[in-house]
Amino acid sequence: MQITNFLKHHYRHFNAAALIDAAEGYNKHLADGGKMMITLAGAMSTAEMGIQLAELIRQDKVQIISCTGANLEEDIFNLVAHDFYERVPHYRDLTPADEQALLERHMNRVTDTCIPEEEAMRRLEHSVLKFWEKADKAGEQYFPHEFFYQILKSGELEQYYQIDPKDSWMLAAAEKNLPIICPGWEDSTLGNIFAGHVISGDIKNVHTVRTGIEYMIYLAEWYTQQATEESKVGFFQIGGGIAGDFPICVVPMLHQDLGRTSVPLWGYFCQISDSTTSYGSYSGAVPNEKITWGKLGQDTPKFIIESDATIVAPLVFAMVLGQ
Numbered sequence: 001m002q003i004t005n006f007l008k009h010h011y012r013h014f015n016a017a018a019l020i021d022a023a024e025g026y027n028k029h030l031a032d033g034g035k036m037m038i039t040l041a042g043a044m045s046t047a048e049m050g051i052q053l054a055e056l057i058r059q060d061k062v063q064i065i066s067c068t069g070a071n072l073e074e075d076i077f078n079l080v081a082h083d084f085y086e087r088v089p090h091y092r093d094l095t096p097a098d099e100q101a102l103l104e105r106h107m108n109r110v111t112d113t114c115i116p117e118e119e120a121m122r123r124l125e126h127s128v129l130k131f132w133e134k135a136d137k138a139g140e141q142y143f144p145h146e147f148f149y150q151i152l153k154s155g156e157l158e159q160y161y162q163i164d165p166k167d168s169w170m171l172a173a174a175e176k177n178l179p180i181i182c183p184g185w186e187d188s189t190l191g192n193i194f195a196g197h198v199i200s201g202d203i204k205n206v207h208t209v210r211t212g213i214e215y216m217i218y219l220a221e222w223y224t225q226q227a228t229e230e231s232k233v234g235f236f237q238i239g240g241g242i243a244g245d246f247p248i249c250v251v252p253m254l255h256q257d258l259g260r261t262s263v264p265l266w267g268y269f270c271q272i273s274d275s276t277t278s279y280g281s282y283s284g285a286v287p288n289e290k291i292t293w294g295k296l297g298q299d300t301p302k303f304i305i306e307s308d309a310t311i312v313a314p315l316v317f318a319m320v321l322g323q
Helices: 002-010 014-031 050-058 069-084 096-104 117-138 144-154 169-176 189-200 212-226 242-248 250-257 287-291 309-320
Strands: 035-040 064-067 107-110 113-116 233-238 268-273 302-306
Touching: 002 014, 002 309, 014 035, 014 233, 014 268, 014 302, 014 309, 035 050, 035 242, 050 169, 050 309, 064 069, 064 242, 069 113, 069 117, 069 144, 069 169, 069 189, 096 107, 107 117, 113 117, 117 144, 117 189, 144 169, 212 242, 212 250, 233 242, 242 250, 268 287, 268 309, 287 302
Parallel strands: 035 064, 035 233, 233 268, 268 302
Antiparallel strands: 107 113
């Protein structure tokens, strides 16, 4: 409890106090029998959020994840190519020529971290293509995360592991067969690669990888089955964008488009974001705006922590894990 005790002693006001309130609200939601969705925007996997997220999964403190295609694949990139990554702490000082030099070395920069194309992206492509082609020839279709689960469970990538497997949240999720929602997967490295293989004819059916609309249908059924007045589903949002906006809309869709009005609203809401309140910005919208869209209720516990998620989320998770 060293981290928790430190935070409770020092984090008393403003965003610091909001962090404590959100973490305690998370714990209360679970203690009251609730379930939790965590949404991952940006490149949280490259920020190695998996170190704690994997443990949350193992301890059943998250029941479903929504993430970008980047987060889905980048956890596995890190798993198989960690030793080839390069940090660029002076990234703010890079010139266009410096960036070009990284490109020529096939080092793809994400802020201060460069992902090695050959050891990460192409290594995973080599494996996933075999699974895509096998499903395509058999006339089978799977979600992006299901293909990754197949690969991880096959053990094919184990020879390349370069981090402790317990620090991979995708491995932990595969072991639990955790539901994952990955809206807009097409906007990812492997999404682009899949499109290329469809164009070249290696994959005959573009729907071999199932789509975002199918993900919403999948989420609607999951939510209808899992969310009850006795066990509401909470929403812990890291960042903004499609990873959060897509899944939170399942509730108004169920109510307004399907007439399933007995399905409860989200039972807890927290967002960590460095977006300030602004005109027309989903990421910068205050939680109360979601009441008008039928996503949250006026009594739903709501928290917003305006800060850097790479700093804040691990601290919240530490409190949830009792560290």
